[in-house]
Amino acid sequence: MSSHQSATQREVPPDIDIAREASRRPIEAVAGDLGLDAAALEPRGDEVAKLTWDAIDRVMQRPADGKLVLVTAMTPTRRGAGKTVTTVGLGQALGQLGVSNAVAVREPSQGPVFGIKGGAAGGGYSQVLPMEAINLHFTGDIHAVTAAHNLVAATVDASRHHGNPLDVDPDRVVWGRALDMNDRALRETVVGLGGSTNGPPREDSFSITAASELMAVLCLATDIADLKDRIGRIIVAYDTDGDPITVADLDIVGAVTALLTDALRPNLVQTIEGTPAFVHGGPFANIATGTNSVLADHVGLRLADYLVTEAGFGADLGAEKFVDIVSREGVAPDATVVVATVEALKKHGAPSVGDEDSIEALRAGFPNLDHHVDNLRAMGLPVVVAINRFPSDDDAEIDAVLEHCEARGVLTAVSTVYQQGGEGGVELARLVQAAAESGEADLQPTYPLDAPLDEKIRAVATQVYGADGVEFTPSARKDLARIEELGLDDLPVCISKTPASLSDDPARAGVPHGWDLTVRELYPSAGAGFVVALTGDVLTMPGLPAEPAACDIEVDDDGTISGLF
Template identity: 65%
Template sequence: MGLDSAAEAVDVPESDLAVARAADSRPIADVAADLGLGSADIEPRGDGIAKLTHEAVRSATADPDAVDSTTVLVTGMTPTPKGEGKTVTTVGLGQALSARGESTALAVREPSLGPVFGVKGGAAGGGYSQVLPMEAINLHFTGDIHALTAAHNLISAALDNHLHQGNEESVDVRRVDWPRALDVNDRALRETVVGLGGPARGVPREDEFVITAASELMAVLGLASDLADLKARIGRIVLAETADGDPITPADIGIAGAVTALLRDAFRPNLVQTNEGVPAFVHGGPFANIAHGTNTLVADRVGASLADYLVTEAGFGADLGAEKFAHIVAREGIVPDVAVVVATVRGAKRHGLEMWPTDFDALDEPDPEAVRAGVANVRRHVEVVESFGIPTVVAVNVFPDDAEAELAALESTLAESDVAVARSTAYLDGSDGALDLADLVRERAGTGEYAPLYDLDASLREKIETVAREVYGADGVEYVDGASDDLDRIEEWGHGDLPICVSKTPYSFADDPSLTGVPEGWTLTVREASPSAGAGFVVVKTADVMTMPGLPARPAAEGIDVDADGDVSGLF
């Protein structure tokens, strides 16, 4: 750590887990009381965790039009593979708003076991800006993701049983699109064959597994407004096709009600708290590429109803996360009043050095000029969010070993472009480190007027081309490998009025991760499209999507352990 580092003379925490264990947590009933919830409104699920009751959810979301709160959306610049600290910033900002006397609630996604034991380790924020209890949130939590896994596989089992029992709906076994699910990274399950072993074992066919966060059922849970809507959405999921090309759904095979029953409790938001006792909803966790990548609609609605400020988060950079929030989530009534784009020295430096793949050792070398050169990427993300009519500020998320000269270069270059910017040291300082950001957010909130970039009655191609041009900066769109036929079929099925959800690399505005900064003179290539009819959007794929990750050479699981007293170590 250099003498000019941002963390000079500051004690860097030993680990996120150590900070979490040392926190003086409040009783969950007191946290709930901050939101006006009584003991009858919550169901405790262990130390510091509660689920809201169905009645509490219904009461809080009964009249969305009557809600008069401020919604803050946290998004980011084009990230490095290690991320730029959106969750830390989300939690730190929420704590700072609370410290300024604002009634505040946070809403973030639940961690998947795949990343926890794979590459990232724990995923609940970090340092003095995290959600607690950190161990429980990262390991099983309230069982929501396990319930989703079971519900997903119930659909799989019912579909294969339908084939075995006579196939009354005339499902074409070559056109089954519904996989099986598991919440663990396992590359060996990406392609499988089921039904082997003779007539008593079922109908042989090719199959695959996806990680549970990639299940359309996760996206369905994330966008359902109530249990009736959840059941209706489940019933609309396209599982397979007949030989004539007609869609087959859970409603067709009579399974939508049973699947909804398995998700009855998972639908209820989970209430926890931050290091400083601020209420936080940790609920849902859809992928940010093939889905919309944010926590549940119901958690956002409850938070916005019960607090004056809701701080919520979108996955990846603004080109993916904020765009999907604006075109999918905002249309469900959660409209951001202000947005925060998280930027970092190392993120800007990667773009300034035109670096791909990312060499983190090289990024450790101080280079203020490279930081300045990479600011164009940050500025472009601000422009993207503001194109939706959402006022935007930049939070410079400070890592403990950031050089002061580089931080100053990032901030001054942004200021030269009239970008509102505030430094955040929320990882080291909690709310104290995000007070300037909170003040800037309060100042800018409500000064814009939300407007999506496309109308839902536009054709799917028009929607794709609008996002490609206006958000990504592409010159045009090329449809290959049957993508045009996919779009025609989706519109024939009656799903042409849905918003689109583009799946592309998060590491560039373009569909090629090696194109850093703000690429120009390129064409977006669309390779496939498929309906997520239950979730309520059309997935547009620009490349093969990794829906079942594998473990790395040294998975995080190798560093996780538990002692004789049951205390876990190694969770980041």
């Protein structure tokens, strides 16, 4: 029996038990692996630290000589594909090969933690630590974004209450409230119902904090000056003449920046095997960039030979946005990893064969994986496929995937990092090294920035998603014209689309053909520096399921938390 086979049959304890029993290195020792001394850290306990601004400034003076590895996935199932587990495990595997490296992942939102997906600190023997803190309040970065977002919202309404000097059109306030929790009852609300002393009434809404433009701003800013500039550009409303009103017009750029200055500094932690890890920022991939902060990437590429990071959802969302938005901030991948699972392959093949549990369904799902691989190759990036093996996968299924990828000339490895940690990803790490060192990376964005906005959207829809074309609703056409009038049509596009399908219909599996992408609304995220195009029925405020993950979480009398996963 091979090590991969035996690993998948070994029972793995709950994530929280593994995390609690793991040996922990002092955070100063973890920083030492990156050449940082204690003076570069502001400790938050024994296992977490924020980098000081002095250290960040010094590091940013160095050349970015590290290799960037971007972990993405085929179109995932509802359970996900295991990108964070693979990212962490790959970092640990590179460490076992003696390669200087760091990992960079997003901070978990409390919405998913208490909702369906659970935590986002990895899993099994490939986690970032301290798992409980990272999944809950951590260093308060997300709370800071929530507070800053709601300060802006409160100031808009206060300005209206006090004579409305900016002539805010109450029907064109585009900045709602934010909350880091799944709460469907707050999607559409009415505020100001307490009479004239409590502010004039108007319709309002809440988004989850990860969907706030301020979260995207935080994760794209490279220093405090850049942060302030981006905050000032954010459009919060329009006046009765239709002109935009920004945070700068509200005269609170300094206050909002003050709330976010600490949050802008990357957080340093470690994996279960002691690999340095940056856990910083957390924008959703269906409404924003879906990756950790650019600043953490810049720092990691200057401190380690390899930086392993991830992009949310499938490659059609997270990886496309990384290439077309994030990489334009100076962080281009040298290699990519596409995570595939037997479950996802069967899901995408089942509609054509009728039996989701068969090997035929698995093979019928290959076109979805191929589509993502081909997209990344078209973007000029070397690709390695990581088969994230689950205990339920049998040898014939794994062999079928390996044979298919080999026939297409795709480097492929079976990953058992969930069960084995770094040891289960050594083969993957070797292939990733070979891809990153090949010098074949030649980043090709999907569109040039000077292309018309509708052509940028059409390029992503046809080249990345596989659509025949794009249909703009009449309202979306008006939005296009308005964005052009504002002079913001030279920005990249951030398309909000379901992660469950390559199309804008979550029910369409595999690689849908003969369809058009429907764009129903566009609006500028002027501070973040992109234009959002809404398709389908994507929600910026999720709701809790009938049996949320929160129901499994308990705390003993001694304060020990259980049930997090």
